[in-house]
Amino acid sequence: MNIPSKKECFKLIKKMTMMDHIIDHSIMVSNVALFLSLKLKKHSPDLDSRLATSAALLHDITKTRSFDTKENHSETGGLMLIKLGYPEVGDIIRQHVILDSYEDNSRVSVEEIVNYSDKRILHDKVVSLNKRLEYIEVRYGASKEFKNRIQTMWKNTLELENKIFCQLDIKPNQLSACVSKKIKKEDWI
Structure with missing residues (x-):
């Protein structure tokens, strides 16, 4: 498996001229993903923390340009990394x-960790x-189609939160106290 290093991730972030607030958001998503993947290793020993961290750092890699292009940044970002x-x-x-599937009785996956971590970070x-x-509902829920998608995502994410935290010794409201700004963009850019 080929996983970009943190330094390679930040080179790509710089190349894509991501907005600072999106970089800050991505760093915090990565910090949450790292924390959760390390804590969940007890129950899911195959979890790859490096994969979770790199994917979280790059999850919004095409978001800045999507403001102009109106592209689906999760799809185009995924395609970009596949091509790389x-x-x-x-x-x-x-x-x-949005995850491909939501399964209650499977082990927590890296996809679920990154998806959930993104849902817990507002800005940074x-x-x-x-x-x-x-916030997502106010920002993106203008059309009936998006409101329905957001409601489905909300329900699925609440179930995902339960799946993750039933395996941890902390509650969801304690996550903020457990996660600090371990990676700073100044260290890499």
């Missing part, structure tokens, strides 16, 4: 908005799932 030789990372990025802060999803 990182198919596993690309598949995770493709699923960071760890927030409750409700606060983040309310």
Whole structure:
């Protein structure tokens, strides 16, 4: 499996001229993904923390340009990483908005960790799932189609939160206290 290093991730972020606030968001998503993947290793020893961290850092790699192009940034970001030789990372990025499937009785996957981690970060802060999803609803829920997608995503993400935290010794509201800014963009750019 080919996984870009943190340094390679930040080179790509710089090349794509990502907006600073999207970089800050991606760093915090990566910090949450790292924390969760390390904590969940006890129950899912095959979890790859490097894969989770890299995919989380790059999950919004095409988001800045999507403001102009109106492209689906999860799809185009996933395709970009696949074309760059990182198919596993690309598949995770493709699923960071909506997972291909939601299975309650399977082990927690890296795709689920990155998807969930993204849902817990509002800008660059760890927030409750409700606060983040309310923001998504206000920001993206203009059309009936998007409102329906958001409601489905909300339900699925609440179930995913239960799946993740039933295996941990902390509650969802304690996540913020457990995650710090371990990676700073100044260290890499």
